[in-house]
Amino acid sequence: MTWLSPGDPDDLRARLRREFESAFGSAPDVLGRAPGRVNLMGEHTDYNAGLVLPVALPHATWAAVRRRDDDVVRIRSRQQEHGWEGTVAGCAPGGPQGWAAYAAGVLWALGTGAAEGVEPLSVPGVDLLLDSTVPVGAGLSSSAALECAVAAAVVAALGLDLDTHRPGVVAAAIRAETEVVGAPTGGMDQTVAMLAEAGAALLVDFADGSSRPVDLGLAASGLRLLVTDTRVSHALVDGGYGERRADCEEAARRLGVASLREATPARAEELDDDRLRRRARHITTEIERVRRTVEAFADDDHAALGRLLLASHVSMRDDFEISCPELDAAVETAVEAGAVGARMTGGGFGGSAVALVPAERVEAVARAIDLRFVRDGFAAPAHLLAEPGPGASVRRVGD
Known part of the structure; x- marks a missing residue:
């Protein structure tokens, strides 16, 4: 019988920091974490302006981020053999492919204005290392966990308060997945990854966003x-x-x-x-x-x-x-x-x-x-x- 562990948060943070220093030569500025999710009820209802009832998992994706003084973007993952390197401008649709598009797309979405009424952020070049205990391809929202971990870490690295920017992070993560990756997400996964509370499910109404x-x-x-x-x-x-x-x-x-x-x-x-x-x-x-x-x-x-x-x-x-x-x-x-x-x-x-x-x-x-x-x-x-x-x-x- 195989059980998938969420891992010990302190051990994961320590490992991610060590490997970031090994990969990029110095310590990260910020460590971000965002959970996967399991949906209890309400499948494919999000993009139909319906109701959903997901739960955030203890299994999560972690992102270590350091700001750079130029526009270079370097992305690595402990789950992937090869990384991606480019520029902030190169994170736009048509640029990165595969798994790296989820992370790079978030940088593009944050920098161009994630949604109507959301101000664009001045996103510099970054060094980024990812680690995850969310099973990939298991229907547990590994992609949204990655997007939201990156977005949360970048927002904090810019010196901004994450809590006031949570709605913007949700919008940026959705836009990254739909426009850069090309997956027609409905928004449930990103919403619960950012807004869930410990011990509870999250009832989301996509008719009004409440x-x-x-x-x-x-x-x-x-x-x-x-x-x-x-x-x-x-x-x-x-x-x-x-x-x-x-x-x-x-x-x-x-x-x-x-x-x-x-x-x-x-x-x-x-x-x-x-x-x-x-x-x-x-x-x-x-x-x-x-x-x-x-x-x-x-x-x-x-x-x-x-x-x-x-x-x-x-x-x-x-x-x-x-x-x-x-x-x-x-x-x-x-x-x-x-x-x-x-x-x-x-x-x-x-x-x-x-x-x-x-x-x-x-x-x-x-x-x-x-x-x-x-x-x-x-x-x-x-x-x-x-x-x-x-x-x-x-x-x-x-x-």
């Missing part, structure tokens, strides 16, 4: 969040995510609404195109499931939570068509082995499942999933425990 913490009461209920990485890697730039987004936009257009948030399940059934009808049905019912999930946690209603999690998975499997055999097996087996409920999580086409499990059944559920994967001939999965954690933070070296 958010509030939601106490899940896990400890009092004796429940844990078990995340299973199926090791089926997904990439949001491969097309499936963008196709679903385009379907939702077309469904909204045919219904005569600005977004599917303004529709209802009954309205979705009016669509005469089967594929669009099923896409709209998932979004409209999923938004309602987010509301009911918040209520079920408040009422400590385990039976309702189990029904909602399973209904969400079935909707993603059948109507939105973003599951896969490994995710279906993980969900089915988790429930059979004693989980309150389970569902796939993230953008889909691989990635992870999340299960709400009584604390005393966690090992048994994880073991049952491992055995099911062996029986079905799948690659061995990995597991982690999602302890709801805080959003991004920074620490100046020497503090």
Whole structure:
């Protein structure tokens, strides 16, 4: 059985500082940290102006940053063999490719104005080293964790207060991923990476951008969040995510609404195109499931939570068509082995499942999933425990 550790923060900071000094010749100015996330309910609803209920993971990406006196940008990662070097101007769309685009794109977005009403920052050249314990391609938002860790560290390196710049960092991270990387993110991942609070999920309403913490009461209920990485890697730039987004936009257009948030399940059934009808049905019912999930946690209603999690998975499997055999097996087996409920999580086409499990059944559920994967001939999965954690933070070296 493979468990993915978030690592000890003090050890990670010390290692990152040592390796930064080795790579670049002197100490960094700032260390930034931003978490991955697991979404409890509300898949693909963010870009439909809907509701989401994610949790920030203890697993995070770390960024060590030092300002330079020129416009040179040097980016390295402990998870990558080769780095990227260029200039601040070269961080624009069409410049860096692959993993480095996520980091370089943030520098470009911060320097050009992340969104309407967000003032551009004077971004100098930087030396940047990354480290991460967020599994890549697992549907746990490793990309947003990287973007937000870089942005938070750069903001602090410029001598600015991170708390007052959190909305701008969210906007910069979204713009980096959509315009430089080319992935059609909806913004949930970046929002929770910056705004999450320890011990709570974050309820985000993308109709108005508001958010509030939601106490899940896990400890009092004796429940844990078990995340299973199926090791089926997904990439949001491969097309499936963008196709679903385009379907939702077309469904909204045919219904005569600005977004599917303004529709209802009954309205979705009016669509005469089967594929669009099923896409709209998932979004409209999923938004309602987010509301009911918040209520079920408040009422400590385990039976309702189990029904909602399973209904969400079935909707993603059948109507939105973003599951896969490994995710279906993980969900089915988790429930059979004693989980309150389970569902796939993230953008889909691989990635992870999340299960709400009584604390005393966690090992048994994880073991049952491992055995099911062996029986079905799948690659061995990995597991982690999602302890709801805080959003991004920074620490100046020497503090």
